[in-house]
Amino acid sequence: MSDLLLLYEHPAWFAPLFGALDRRGIAWSALHADGHFFDPADPVPPAPIVFNRIAMSSFLRQAEHPIFYAQALLAHWAAAGVRVINGADTLAVDASKARQLSLIARLGLAIPATRIVHRAADLPAASEGLRFPIVVKANIGGSGAGIVRYDDRDSLAGAVADATVPDSIDRVLLVQEYVPVRGRAITRIETLGGKFLYALDVDGGGSFDLCPADVCLAAPGKPAIAITETTPAPRLIEAAERIARAAKLDIGGIEVMIDDRDGSPRFYDINALSNFVANPLDVLGWDPHERLVDWLESLIVEAKA
Known part of the structure; x- marks a missing residue:
């Protein structure tokens, strides 16, 4: 049994993470959701730690997507004692913009009407x-x-x-x-373990597709977007961390925009599938995959204690 199992759907998105895990010598394995089945009476866990990497956009790639299947599977594994990263509860929030907005509003934060x-x-x-x-x-x-x-x-x-x-x-x-965004750029605040990791200003020039990862940017027909590192105001970082904790988000992005009509920050999206920014060394000066693997290693140590 490996120390870490990654459940995924997209065949190319996680190559940087796989490479970082290999460089550290971590005993890990990857499980593609397609072709998988589970026995609800089987209590044997597949690994001490499971990292959920199922994307909401999977339904765009196949009608028989694993979004709802993964929720049942992850809940089953958690009941068997697995430490599931971005588990079934988080996936349920990731899979519902309505639930995301309700959660954000309950925290007293502004959302788009x-x-x-x-x-x-x-x-x-x-x-x-x-x-x-x-x-x-x-x-x-x-x-x-x-x-x-x-x-x-x-x-x-x-x-x-x-x-x-x-x-x-x-x-x-x-x-x-439709919120007119001040300065045109939305801010995506990435969190890890409920804490601020880094933030980006993303200007899509009016496009709604603001995914900043390598594979997204290389997609055919993808509009050009401008990505820059930013340091949000402390109150925005604190708000994003509160959202992450309330959503049980182990790793992921929180998106916020400044409403040009009144200057209010309006939080509007919780994304549990973060592929990190393309060309991180150029944009950030460091690779967030290394921080992620540091964190995963700490969880493995805890699981073995």
């Missing part, structure tokens, strides 16, 4: 009281998928009538005020 529906027909009524333009979002998205902007109520109503509004694989939709 939002309404949640389960039928597209209810979007126009739900948009009453919201300032246009608005966006309709799939509850489960990834890399900007399932987000469409509507500049007025008539265009939204027309899209509903034409059945061209976004859909979500769980049939939950958000209608949300």
Whole structure:
């Protein structure tokens, strides 16, 4: 049995992590979700520590995605005594923008004004009281998928009538005020073990796909985005750490934007699948994978104690 098992779906995203683990000599193994099955009566854990690396965008790559399967699998392993990193509870939050916004608002932090529906027909009524333009979002998205902007109520109503509004694989939709972002860049605050790791300002030039990782940036047709390291205000770092702890987020990114209308920071996304920034040595001057492996090594030591 290896000391660490990585459950993953994307075939290329984790090469930097795999390489960092190999360089440290850690006894690890990787398990691709496809082709896997489990016996709910089997109490034997696969490894002392399991690192969940299932992406919400997996539904874009295959209809038979592992998002909901992984929640059941990770919960089963946790019940068998496994230390699951970004476990079933975290994955359930990652898989629901509605739950993310509720969690953030419960912490007393500002979010974009939002309404949640389960039928597209209810979007126009739900948009009453919201300032246009608005966006309709799939509850489960990834890399900007399932987000469409509507500049007025008539265009939204027309899209509903034409059945061209976004859909979500769980049939939950958000209608949300489009926030004009001050300086155009959103800030992505990465956390590890519930603590601040680094932050990026990401300017997508109006695109909703703001994934800053290597494979995302190399994707065909991917709009150019500008990425710079930043140091957020202490109150934003503290807020992101509170969100991470409330979401049981062992590692991941918290996204916030400054509303140009009133200067309010509005938190809007919790992302449990962080691939880290492309070209980290150029952008940050250091490689966050090394910090991640430091942390994983400490968990392995604890598990063996």
